[in-house]
Amino acid sequence: xxxxxxxxxxxxxxxxxxxxxxxxxxxxxxxxxxxxxxxxxxxxxxxxxxxxxxxxxxxxxxxxxxxxxxxxxxxxxxxxxxxxxxxxxxxxxxxxxxxxxxxxxxxxxxxxxxxxxxxxxxxxxxxxxxxxxxxxxxxxxxxxxxxxxxxxxxxxxxxxxxxxxxxxxxxxxxxxxxxxxxxxxxxxxxxxxxxxxxxxxxxxxxxxxxxxxxxxxxxxxxxxxxxxxxxxxxxxxxxxxxxxxxxxxxxxxxxxxxxxxxxxxxxxxxxxxxxxxx
Amino acid sequence: xxxxxxxxxxxxxxxxxxxxxxxxxxxxxxxxxxxxxxxxxxxxxxxxxxxxxxxxxxxxxxxxxxxxxxxxxxxxxxxxxxxxxxxxxxxxxxxxxxxxxxxxxxxxxxxxxxxxxxxxxxxxxxxxxxxxxxxxxxxxxxxxxxxxxxxxxxxxxxxxxxxxxxxxxxxxxxxxxxxxxxxxxxxxxxxxxxxxxxxxxxxxxxxxxxxxxxxxxxxxxxxxxxxxxxxxxxxxxxxxxxxxxxxxxxxxxxxxxxxxxxxxxxxxxxxxxxxxxxxxxxxxxxxxxxxxxxxxxxxxxxxxxxxxxxxxxx
Amino acid sequence: xxxxxxxxxxxxxxxxxxxxxxxxxxxxxxxxxxxxxxxxxxxxxxxxxxxxxxxxxxxxxxxxxxxxxxxxxxxxxxxxxxxxxxxxxxxxxxxxxxxxxxxxxxxxxxxxxxxxxxxxxxxxxxxxxxxxxxxxxxxxxxxxxxxxxxxxxxxxxxxxxxxxxxxxxxxxxxxxxxxxxxxxxxxxxxxxxxxxxxxxxxxxxxxxxxxxxxxxxxxxxxxxxxxxxxxxxxxxxxxxxxxxxxxxxxxxxxxxxxxxxxxxxxxxxxxxxxx
Numbered sequence: 007x008x009x010x011x012x013x014x015x016x017x018x019x020x021x022x023x024x025x026x027x028x029x030x031x032x033x034x035x036x037x038x039x040x041x042x043x044x045x046x047x048x049x050x051x052x053x054x055x056x057x058x059x060x061x062x063x064x065x066x067x068x069x070x071x072x073x074x075x076x077x078x079x080x081x082x083x084x085x086x087x088x089x090x091x092x093x094x095x096x097x098x099x100x101x102x103x104x105x106x107x108x109x110x111x112x113x114x115x116x117x118x119x120x121x122x123x124x125x126x127x128x129x130x131x132x133x134x135x136x137x138x139x140x141x142x143x144x145x146x147x148x149x150x151x152x153x154x155x156x157x158x159x160x161x162x163x164x165x166x167x168x169x170x171x172x173x174x175x176x177x178x179x180x181x182x183x184x185x186x187x188x189x190x191x192x193x194x195x196x197x198x199x200x201x202x203x204x205x206x207x208x209x210x211x212x213x214x215x216x217x218x219x220x221x222x223x224x225x226x227x228x229x230x231x232x233x234x235x236x237x238x239x240x241x242x243x244x245x246x247x248x249x250x251x252x253x254x255x256x257x258x259x260x261x262x263x264x265x266x267x268x269x270x271x272x273x274x275x276x277x278x279x280x281x282x283x284x
Numbered sequence: 285x286x287x288x289x290x291x292x293x294x295x296x297x298x299x300x301x302x303x304x305x306x307x308x309x310x311x312x313x314x315x316x317x318x319x320x321x322x323x324x325x326x327x328x329x330x331x332x333x334x335x336x337x338x339x340x341x342x343x344x345x346x347x348x349x350x351x352x353x354x355x356x357x358x359x360x361x362x363x364x365x366x367x368x369x370x371x372x373x374x375x376x377x378x379x380x381x382x383x384x385x386x387x388x389x390x391x392x393x394x395x396x397x398x399x400x401x402x403x404x405x406x407x408x409x410x411x412x413x414x415x416x417x418x419x420x421x422x423x424x425x426x427x428x429x430x431x432x433x434x435x436x437x438x439x440x441x442x443x444x445x446x447x448x449x450x451x452x453x454x455x456x457x458x459x460x461x462x463x464x465x466x467x468x469x470x471x472x473x474x475x476x477x478x479x480x481x482x483x484x485x486x487x488x489x490x491x492x493x494x495x496x497x498x499x500x501x502x503x504x505x506x507x508x509x510x511x512x513x514x515x516x517x518x519x520x521x522x523x524x525x526x527x528x529x530x531x532x533x534x535x536x537x538x539x540x541x542x543x544x545x546x547x548x549x550x551x552x553x554x555x556x557x558x559x560x561x562x563x564x565x566x567x568x569x570x571x572x573x574x575x576x577x578x579x580x581x582x583x584x585x586x587x588x589x590x591x592x593x594x595x596x597x598x
Numbered sequence: 599x600x601x602x603x604x605x606x607x608x609x610x611x612x613x614x615x616x617x618x619x620x621x622x623x624x625x626x627x628x629x630x631x632x633x634x635x636x637x638x639x640x641x642x643x644x645x646x647x648x649x650x651x652x653x654x655x656x657x658x659x660x661x662x663x664x665x666x667x668x669x670x671x672x673x674x675x676x677x678x679x680x681x682x683x684x685x686x687x688x689x690x691x692x693x694x695x696x697x698x699x700x701x702x703x704x705x706x707x708x709x710x711x712x713x714x715x716x717x718x719x720x721x722x723x724x725x726x727x728x729x730x731x732x733x734x735x736x737x738x739x740x741x742x743x744x745x746x747x748x749x750x751x752x753x754x755x756x757x758x759x760x761x762x763x764x765x766x767x768x769x770x771x772x773x774x775x776x777x778x779x780x781x782x783x784x785x786x787x788x789x790x791x792x793x794x795x796x797x798x799x800x801x802x803x804x805x806x807x808x809x810x811x812x813x814x815x816x817x818x819x820x821x822x823x824x825x826x827x828x829x830x831x832x833x834x835x836x837x838x839x840x841x842x843x844x845x846x847x848x849x850x851x852x853x854x855x856x857x858x859x860x861x862x863x864x865x866x867x868x869x870x871x872x873x
Contacts, residue, residue, distance in 0.1 A: 126572050128528075132550070221534070223553060243444070254433030490703040491704055497696040498695075508717075
């Protein structure tokens with residue numbers, strides 16, 4: 007690896023960090039930054055082109071696109087944060103229990119996971135929303151239910167590989183209480199691995215949320231969500247294709263910066279894997 | 285080999301049984317009453333009597349277990365009931381729409397493999413030079429690109445601006461270009477990264493060192509040993525892509541008005557047409573599971589370590 | 599050189615990091631060695647001192663980031679310093695064969711031993727039906743009881759010792775003049791170790807093969823080597839006939855190596871050498 011290449015990688019990581027930071031800032035401070043109320047309908051101004059009052063123009067109901075994009079960050083980032091938190095919590099409990107307890111508990115939990123892994127994720131999520139109904143909460147529930155089993159499995163794998171490491175055996179021989187071994191020697195390294203994985207999955211989850219919303223099976227209008235905005239804009243693709251470009255670009259940039267961040271994080275925390283894959 | 289395949293096959297029925305239980309439970313423990321949907325879609329005012337009659341008619345008054353056994357025995361006879369909307373057997377509807385979806389997913393899978401294998405190899409063989417950077421950049425682009433957005437961009441450029449390709453429908457080969465490209469992009473990008481990584485790992489392996497020490501031609505070393513070993517993970521990945529493509533097909537069909545089962549399912553979900561939803565998800569699971577079974581068998585066939593040890597584990 | 603003609607001569611070999619422009623810090627510096635026909639030259643030193651890199655340089659198999667920056671390598675009188683890529687390839691396997699450490703990882707797991715042997719012979723222009731008979735008789739010669747079973751086996755079905763003998767059999771089949779043996783005893787149990795060392799001994803006596811034996815194990819050197827070179831931090835610090843080095847080491851490092859060894863195994867080997 008050349009020096010130049012290293013520098014390039016670092017710079018990419020820095021760019022990813024800045025972008026992800028900016029997106030988080032947009033999400034948190036949306037009401038302060040957005041010039042208009044994202045749901046303010048002004049029919050007289052509908053489909054107006056970019057101007058000094060509306061930097062990116064307005065949509066078919068005369069709502070300010072820029073404001074809707076900024077508020078959309080909130081929905082995307084917020085829902086993915088909730089999803090990741092739930093998946094990690096669920097996966098962590100099941101995975102650690104399964105890996106550390108072993109035996110019948112392990113076998114039962116893993117068979118249960120296997121059933122969930124048998125479904126194609128996006129299709130199961132669609133089905134769940136069909137049953138539960140649309141809306142942000144249900145989207146979160148559906149995506150958590152379709153993805154937790156992958157995490158439970160991976161976490162179990164980490165725990166199993168750690169369990170037989172010499173230092174854990176040494177701690178056991180030394181008479182360290184079980185709960186202490188788990189908390190001190192198993193949870194921290196597993197957690198580090200998880201942070202990498204979760205960061206790399208953020209983009210994937212966002213694509214799920216916006217994909218479902220685009221189909222009308224996720225977040226429902228008038229909530230400013232990027233997938234919803236693309237769906238709203240599709241009828242105007244012949245007249246004003248720019249309406250589709252903006253929200254898609256937001257999804258693309260957001261997903262890309264979190265993907266980059268995940269790669270950079272993995273390279274930083276797990277140098278061997280980085281050498282092999284990227 | 286046979287033993288491995290048989291063992292894998294024997295695992296299927298219990299798994300599918302468990303899947304059917306999960307699907308059934310999700311539907312029946314969900315917050316909505318199928319009888320209500322039935323009445324709504326039949327345009328019957330939901331009075332208490334009508335609701336009771338619908339429950340009776342749909343068998344919703346029986347205990348849950350009896351309902352499940354009922355449903356399963358009929359499903360095993362390939363009777364999935366009638367659609368609440370069209371009043372036609374659900375199975376006939378699904379089978380009517382399925383070929384279009386399989387057509388789209390199949391073409392996309394072929395496209396994925398045809399694009400990703402050479403590109404991944406090219407990147408690995410030129411590690412840290414411009415082809416590598418270019419390919420990795422493309423792959424990175426691909427994993428971050430929402431397929432529905434790409435689809436619209438393609439429509440804008442190739443149908444609206446250039447007028448080269450039809451924006452909707454199915455029929456001529458030109459119709460499938462944009463749907464297949466939008467669907468294949470994600471799996472192509474994932475595959476490129478996978479192939480590149482496994483090629484690099486194999487190129488640095490000791491067996492390659494020894495192959496060179498034996499005086500084999502570089503063409504043999506890379507073209508036979510490295511390539512064959514690197515394609516094994518690709519075969520495994522096809523199973524994963526199958527799920528990705530089936531899910532993505534729903535979105536892409538919706539955009540391009542591709543008359544597939546995904547578009548049909550989305551409208552069934554809007555309507556809460558429960559029998560269709562049930563049959564759709566079971567079909568998708570079966571297709572997904574069968575793909576993975578085939579992949580596992582191919583994998584065992586390609587890798588003697590699995591084939592010859594397969595009897596004992598997994 | 600006590601007897602026979604020289605099969606390998608390395609002169610002033612230097613191996614450096616490829617960046618920048620082969621001018622990086624040398625990993626192997628000013629290494630000169632000779633291996634005579636029918637003789638074993640031992641190369642000894644601790645792990646990481648550049649022994650394996652020296653072997654790889656002889657085969658022109660250095661990793662991409664490392665290159666040979668100086669020195670000459672001559673095999674059976676033919677200088678190979680300026681040879682083309684395809685000449686190097688013909689030289690590998692045919693005239694100089696290698697037996698690598700960790701034999702379990704050296705074979706392609708999805709090809710049978712028979713396929714490995716066949717493709718190697720084919721790469722050096724040996725094909726046809728008489729090859730089959732020769733392969734069988736060579737394997738039998740190397741104490742394989744059922745050559746046909748070995749040929750149809752996959753690498754993971756054989757033990758490390760067996761795979762090592764397969765490597766030796768390839769050298770025999772191609773009638774290599776030089777055999778480079780890298781750490782032949784690592785990861786093997788004692789009986790298998792003895793067997794491979796016997797085999798190397800037989801090759802040198804019966805086939806008149808020159809052997810470059812790389813190891814960190816002094817007892818292996820004591821048992822087989824005629825000449826020995828001691829390597830430390832990329833340089834050869836001492837070399838000569840094995841008896842001289844064992845009885846009167848000149849360098850403090852060699853002395854330390856020997857005394858460390860004797861404190862582990864007792865002085866019996868030293869006595870053996872002196873006798």
